[in-house]
Amino acid sequence: MKIIYVICFACLLLFGCKSSKETINLKTGKDFKETWYCKDFEIDSLPGISLDKWYRQNKKKAKKTIIVAVIDTQIDKNHQDLQDEIWLNTKEIANNNLDDDQNGYVDDIQGWNFTAKKDSYIVWGNFEYVRLVREFQNKFENQTETTVSKDDLFYYKEYLRAKKKLEEESSYYKTRLKSLKYSINIFPIAKDSLRHYFPKEDYTYEQLDSLYKIHKINDKTFRQRRENNDRDLGAMIGFLMFRLESNEQTLTEVIESKIQTDSIVNKNLNINFDERKFIGDNPNILEKGYGSKNITISKEGHRSFQDHNTKVSGIIAAKRNNNLGIKGIAENVKIMPLTISFSGDEHDKDIAMAVYYAVDNGAKVINMSFIKEFSLRQQWVSEAFKYAEKHNVLLVHAAGNESFDIDKNPTYPSDNNFDGSAEICNNFINVGSISTRLNTTFVSDFSNYGKENVDLFAPGEEIYTTAAGNTYKFDSGTSLAAPMVSGTAALIWSYYPNLTATEVKQIILDSGTPYNLEVIVPGTKDKKVPFSELSKSGKVLNVYNAMKLAKEVNNKKK
Template identity: 40%
Template sequence: MKIPFLKPALVMGSALILASCGSGSPKIVSTPIANIDSIPLKITDLSETQLKGWGGADLMTDTIPGMSVEKAYSEIIKNNKGQKTIVAVIDSGVDIEHEDLDGVIWTNTDEIPGNGKDDDNNGYIDDMHGWNFLGDAVEENLEYTRIYKRLKPKYEGKTASSISTADRAEFIYYQEAKEEYGKEYEETVQNRNQYEQIKKQLVAAHQAVSSQLGKEDYTKEELNKMEASGQMAQYKGMLQQIQNNVNENIPEALEELDEGIEYYANRLETHFNLDLDGRAPVGDDPYDITDTDYGNANVMGPSEDKEDLKHGTHVAGIIAAERNNNIGINGVANNAEIMVLRAVPDGDEYDKDIALAIRYAVDNGAKVINTSFGKYFSPNPEWVTEAIKYAEKNDVLIVNAGGNEGLNLDENTVYPNDQNPEAPQEISDNFLTVGALNYDYGAQLVADFSNYGKTNVDVFAPGTKIWSTTPNNEYEYLQGTSMASPAVAGVAAIIRSFYPKLSAAQVKQVIMDSGLTTNADVIVGGDRNNTQDFKELSTSGKMVNLYNALILASQTK
């Protein structure tokens, strides 16, 4: 979620905007951004300020493929607020005490905090800011690990010929999960071992060179001037390669190697651990959709350091971090509240939790739901499908991350989705799947990790190196379609705020129709040998643009 030149395809027309002040919808008479073929490629690196805000940049003025958020605010939205819009974030939880989020967290005013009662009779006790469907659970297996572990006693050692017709489909599913588990487990072990070996070699080289130079904090110039032969020459070459290719000093490189080793070791201890029962703290049956009396109101979960909230906190900030408060960042939406639904552990989410979280969001007033998660095995997809349809019935838009494996989703199924396995049409018209853009307006426009698909990805939005809120009043760069999806959820929230009469389906179509496109070929999946027409990578063939979306929304009846 890299080379041939991209022919720019969009030139912005001038616009005349007449915006009223106050809380109503802005009155717009304008020409939307269109036809960008004459815009030059940006040949200089982004400054730190540009990088931190590139998702809101304007392609015409900045030559950066952002969503024209700041242009929309300065020329269209201005001081208008619109209606308050609730955006549900189904994720790892959110640091609701964060300095840049504490003013935009949804509060259930029908609930009395801390009295141990379900005051509003919605089925959830003391749910002031949402619900924690994971209780005290944090670490969890991947879905194929759970499937393999759960079905192993039934099918281990058996062949297809010994399986009854009634169990044939389940047996095949078990075999697929077992194969995926074995492949991914071995790959993770190899990656950990490789990182450990590289670190061992790098430590030896660094110690030898430091000893010869008489200092550990030697510069690139000092390393280049150092005379070396034999083993020392090999050490020097290795360190030069690190400094030149990675553009880091050696202590930083060692720190990153340690992080990589820890990452893969943790995956082996949790994601692939057949002895881990990550669900035990919850106390429910995750395979019984009628078992709903579980979880708690602590949407920040059990971890005191809040580290497990990083993903959800980052997502929430992209959507609605407080704007123009002289701290932190500006979220996309200026009048949104974040409903926190903790349902995604460190591992794969359960279908039951996602289905119930969607229903909670719908029943408690959310108009937009962000789902920045996904997996490639789903034992109970029908539960989530029915929840998506329930959201459609109640006019709620779901904005979904497309995934980070560089895959064509027309050929690979990722969950959740709005695909109909028995027909070409989608199961609903309220589900918008988002791929990720890079900040390079050129051949690398599509993030190298981003999934894509003419049928099963709808739009693209900024998702590479996004600066946003993280726990304990911190800020950090993260990347993925997980960051692209909330950017679009923020756009959807603004449209629903200013144009509340538009249905979820209309808002989805406005976002898709109003985006910017290009006629150029771009690199797909990080493979320089795989270049494709950008317009063929999603249903709309477009990049989301808030400025254009507001114009089109104002014209939609």
């Protein structure tokens, strides 16, 4: 799960979210830092979505409650800001082991977990390119472009691309694992070597740097210690300086990274590890009923990627009138949690079945804050997207955090076949991330972009939102930009329920705010282009303008 996991994890390692270390250029005051994305450019000089402006001026009550399906990780459904905002399946009787509403899922009171079996759930799974290699290696290993059939050519090329990716990633993480094992062994030795200079181990990077540069030349004690000791003191200093620069500054953090990296090597990247066997379903067919009703985080659910859904859902639906934490974008909204994400890439089967579930059980908006670079069974997902379009459901997707031009680098799920054919559907919005900085770094340096395949941008840096364990955190990533759009779509529909999904999409794109800025293209050092060239609309989400335009479009339909 690259937005959720790969970013949260390398920031950790690689599932939404990418933590930014840059200081936000905000007006003073806690409110501005925690709610900057709600502000208005003309009023507050901040490139927010003008949400506060709309709520200050709106005097009417919403007409309808809108269900937003969040296809993601498990959720903290007991969070104080979300517990009253979780969808309830009133047609199902809780815990009677019967499918009361005959929808194909037993005891699905508040959604469904497609990656679980009873009360246990998948934590680690393959990346999609590993599955793709496993699927096609026997068929394509000794083939060439001239020997494969025309029908197989696309998957043959995908197999080669996946194989190259697997080789590169395996090499990197195996080397990293060796380095971490070495670091665990050397850490206490390095600390002991410097105890003469820092008895309390309270050194800074600058102090270590000065010790190495100055004392290695002038201090006889230093030279003596180095000459009389089999430990290379200079190397020990360099090691600790490196640790201070990294995200693993303590022995405990290094050990944790080693454990995580070991799982990446032996599970995420292991062609012989197949997490699907745990579920017990048939991975080759679309079917209802596999999985579990268990959609909430367990007491042991402490890993960073497991609170991703909680963060996403808070932006959409956190209670606005309880004077706690944050205020969600929409008031009349219920979150339908659908779990498909774990440490690894989501299965196309789970994506498709979650979309079908959401549509069949009344969702109007589906938020998908996850991404992967390969798709083994894209056709399943494409058909589910068309099904959602047919039933007037809007799909909102995070563009991803790889600094890719996704017009050139395929990313999934998508409304694009990446083969030159027409878009799959007209109800799909892909969302990139912007910051508070009204300069060349306006577009988040991690955000994917694309004049054809990213529709618009929304705030996604240093967003304060709900988190697991009844907490609140700042986080960054296109994972947090997408729910800004999902919440806006829900808000529009709660007031103007007769609009179609295509109309809501066009309203959101047309009503965005343009910014006349030259920005650095993500993934480059200094290549600059007009901001308008990085997405189809060339705009940033604006709730106030969207609600105003929605009213106009709705009135014309009467």
